[in-house]
Amino acid sequence: MWRAIASNALTILIVALFLLGGLILWGQQQYREAGPLDEAICLRVEGGSSFKSVSQRLEKDGAVTSGAILRLGADYTQKADKLKAGSFLVPQGSSMEEIVDIVTRGGASTCGVEVVYRLGVTKSAVVVRELDPATNRYEEKAEFDPSNAAEVPEKFTQVRGQADTRYRVAVAEGVTSWQVVDALNHIDVLDGEVATLPAEGTLAPDSYEVRVGDTRASVIERMTEAQALTLEEAWKNRVDGLPYQSKEEALIMASIIEKETGIPEERRTVASVFINRLEKGMRLQTDPTVIYGITKGEGVLGRGLRQSELRRETPWNTYTIDGLPPTPIANPGKASIQAAMDPADTNFVFFVADGSGGHAFAETLDEHNRNVAKWRRIEAERANQ
Numbered sequence: 001m002w003r004a005i006a007s008n009a010l011t012i013l014i015v016a017l018f019l020l021g022g023l024i025l026w027g028q029q030q031y032r033e034a035g036p037l038d039e040a041i042c043l044r045v046e047g048g049s050s051f052k053s054v055s056q057r058l059e060k061d062g063a064v065t066s067g068a069i070l071r072l073g074a075d076y077t078q079k080a081d082k083l084k085a086g087s088f089l090v091p092q093g094s095s096m097e098e099i100v101d102i103v104t105r106g107g108a109s110t111c112g113v114e115v116v117y118r119l120g121v122t123k124s125a126v127v128v129r130e131l132d133p134a135t136n137r138y139e140e141k142a143e144f145d146p147s148n149a150a151e152v153p154e155k156f157t158q159v160r161g162q163a164d165t166r167y168r169v170a171v172a173e174g175v176t177s178w179q180v181v182d183a184l185n186h187i188d189v190l191d192g193e194v195a196t197l198p199a200e201g202t203l204a205p206d207s208y209e210v211r212v213g214d215t216r217a218s219v220i221e222r223m224t225e226a227q228a229l230t231l232e233e234a235w236k237n238r239v240d241g242l243p244y245q246s247k248e249e250a251l252i253m254a255s256i257i258e259k260e261t262g263i264p265e266e267r268r269t270v271a272s273v274f275i276n277r278l279e280k281g282m283r284l285q286t287d288p289t290v291i292y293g294i295t296k297g298e299g300v301l302g303r304g305l306r307q308s309e310l311r312r313e314t315p316w317n318t319y320t321i322d323g324l325p326p327t328p329i330a331n332p333g334k335a336s337i338q339a340a341m342d343p344a345d346t347n348f349v350f351f352v353a354d355g356s357g358g359h360a361f362a363e364t365l366d367e368h369n370r371n372v373a374k375w376r377r378i379e380a381e382r383a384n385q
Contacts, residue, residue, distance in 0.1 A: 031095070031096045032097050033095055036065060037091075039092050039133065040090060040134060040136065041133050042087055042088070043057075043087070043088045046085060050083070054103065079100055079104045082106075086108070086112075086164045087111050088102050088103055088109065089110040089131070089133055090133075108209070112166070113141075113164075113166070114128075114167070115156070116167075117167070117183065119183040120172045120175070121300070122300055124145075124147075124183050124186075125146070126143065126144055126145075127140055127143045128142040128159060146186050166209065167209070168210065169187065169207070171203070171204075171208070171223070173336065174259055174330045174332070174333075175205065175330060175331055176292075176298070176330050177197055177201075178197060178296070178299075179299070180198070180220075181194045184220070185216065189211075189212045191213055191215050192215035195217070198223075199327070200255070200330070201227075201252070201327065201332065202223075203227055204226035204333075204334070205332075208222060230337055231251055234337045234340075235247040235250060237341065242275065243275060249324055250337070250341060252328045253324065256284070256288065256329060257271050258330055259286075259330055260286055261336065262353070262357045262358045266358055266359060267336055268342065268343050268344040269351075269361060271339040272346040272348055273348045276346070276348060281322075282349065283319060283321070284318035284323075285318055287305055288330075289325050289329055290316065290319065291305065292316045294309060297330070316329065348361040350365070351368075360375070
């Protein structure tokens, strides 16, 4: 009898082990196969959350078929205690294994709200954006002038204190170093001071992600390093025969190109005009350099130049000096630096606005005068409208 009982018990144990093995294999398959999400979602994990609460929310939102299997998988892979706080983009069809990896790998949030401090040539703005998981594109939710406290929207106040809000500083091509430092001083998520105004032209216009508590000096350092790398690479790849004695002179030219370019496609052509002028011994005669001599880069002039200002001698007035001014007049972007190192092959020595946002270029003074007359007619017609 005991032999029969033992035999039956062994049979039951074998069946149980077989069923358990099958259950484990089924669970592993469920954990690794594509999930039921029809479209991407943004999963926000609060600080102090547990895998249990996160898995329950994922199950409720239809992102996983079983919160229990997700938790078991996290335990089995020893990731259950590595849950990170933040907002995470969970793509369409993500498996439980992929979701566990997303919420435990660390790093910056990959979705949610982003505050962008836009540093422009004529104005700055603060923009609150939120990622739409379905399109993976940011949508603007609010925008305001940072210098006007009365305009601060409620949306900014709401996200300002959230731990997973991301911050970005976007610097436009053509801003001056003074403008960059002034704008950074008004960004309250940054700390510290900038002890010395960076040399003009040495800051790379770009978009920089920052964190609460980053120092302003560290942001300036990142901009400086990026610009130095861009300038060095462009200088190594420059074409032969350029009238520069150093890469610093090329940077001065790039800043002039940046301030004179109406549309991006014209950069290399504008560069060719100024290089042709240098090679012919002609003065550059460009208004932005005159303006810099007046403002020293501290804000915008806000009006047209006067004839007396065009005649006034300053180190940057290219109507009165020969060759290049002593320093850049702004921080040029990568494209303008490359244009200064690789200009178009033209004989143009003149250009004037053409009414479309771009310029009309000319090789001779007669042709240029005709282009100027045409522009004057366009100006008069617009004034009478």
